[in-house]
Amino acid sequence: MSSRRSRISEEEIAELLSKLQSLLPEARRRGASRASAAKLLKETCNYIRSLHREVDDLSDRLSEMMATMDLDSAQAEIIRSLFRP
Amino acid sequence: MQVPNSFKLALLKQMLLGFQLSAVSSNSMSFHERKNAIKLSADAAMVFARGSTRWTRGLVASLSKNRNNEDLLRGILGKKYERLSLPCCNSWKIPRSRKILKRCLGLCSRRKKATGTQHDVKSSSTLARRLVKKRIQVLKKLLPGGESMEGFSLLDQTLDYAVSLKAQVDVMRRLLKISKASNLNLHLKEEEEEEEEHAQRH
Numbered sequence: 001m002s003s004r005r006s007r008i009s010e011e012e013i014a015e016l017l018s019k020l021q022s023l024l025p026e027a028r029r030r031g032a033s034r035a036s037a038a039k040l041l042k043e044t045c046n047y048i049r050s051l052h053r054e055v056d057d058l059s060d061r062l063s064e065m066m067a068t069m070d071l072d073s074a075q076a077e078i079i080r081s082l083f084r085p
Numbered sequence: 086m087q088v089p090n091s092f093k094l095a096l097l098k099q100m101l102l103g104f105q106l107s108a109v110s111s112n113s114m115s116f117h118e119r120k121n122a123i124k125l126s127a128d129a130a131m132v133f134a135r136g137s138t139r140w141t142r143g144l145v146a147s148l149s150k151n152r153n154n155e156d157l158l159r160g161i162l163g164k165k166y167e168r169l170s171l172p173c174c175n176s177w178k179i180p181r182s183r184k185i186l187k188r189c190l191g192l193c194s195r196r197k198k199a200t201g202t203q204h205d206v207k208s209s210s211t212l213a214r215r216l217v218k219k220r221i222q223v224l225k226k227l228l229p230g231g232e233s234m235e236g237f238s239l240l241d242q243t244l245d246y247a248v249s250l251k252a253q254v255d256v257m258r259r260l261l262k263i264s265k266a267s268n269l270n271l272h273l274k275e276e277e278e279e280e281e282e283h284a285q286r287h
Contacts (some may be wrong), residue, residue, distance in 0.1 A: 015235070031189075038213060041217060049227065051251060078097055078260060
């Protein structure tokens with residue numbers, strides 16, 4: 001009896017590819033037309049790189065802000081904002 | 086795709102812990118030291134929130150390469166640090182999924198195209214396959230621990246990682262927004278006090 005994990009179905013792969021595509025910012029704008037694999041991979045790489053750049057940029061700006069921050073009240077405020085619609 | 090709020094909360098909490106441990110709000114740090122501490126805190130916090138998966142182990146491994154990071158990593162990750170640093174049980178080989186995946190990536194999207202000679206169709210699909218291979222190599226370098234992943238795992242972990250990164254960005258943005266607001270309040274308050282003082286003297 002083959003274990004459940006030793007075979008991955010085509011449906012699972014298709015689902016994964018479609019999830020990846022819906023994650024990408026461009027795909028949401030263009031609609032549901034299926035991108036080629038090469039395009040999907042390229043946009044995924046671009047997306048991850050852009051997220052890395054954002055983290056780097058945010059770290060720069062946070063670094064400037066840090067000296068005068070009250071961390072406890074900031075934390076409370078963010079938690080509140082997470083629960084606002 | 087989104088992470089639950091509990092993920093962002095855990096991320097925020099551990100990130101702020103990291104800031105406190107590395108004393109980012111002290112005046113004695115240089116801009117770069119502070120920035121690195123912030124980045125490291127953000128990454129370690131993201132790992133903490135996500136728990137054990139291949140990319141988090143990969144990220145811990147690469148962050149640990151710098152000896153200076155160890156204290157902060159331990160401080161933020163606690164017991165998880167040891168667990169995430171253990172060599173991963175070697176991935177169960179799924180050659181079958183790799184074949185299926187490569188087939189889906191290489192040919193599914195091209196089945197509809199029937200134009201051109203036999204020769205043309207062959208070379209265009211070879212090119213497509215080469216391009217896909219090339220981009221997979223790029224992806225492997227972007228994903229922490231990606232070098233040792235293949236096929237389904239690679240894409241699955243990529244999705245997981247991208248979603249977590251997005252959450253990290255979101256939390257950092259909110260923190261920045263609030264810190265700006267509180268700084269603004271601080272300055273306004275100072276200005277008010279100065280004006281009052283000025284008014285009282287005249």
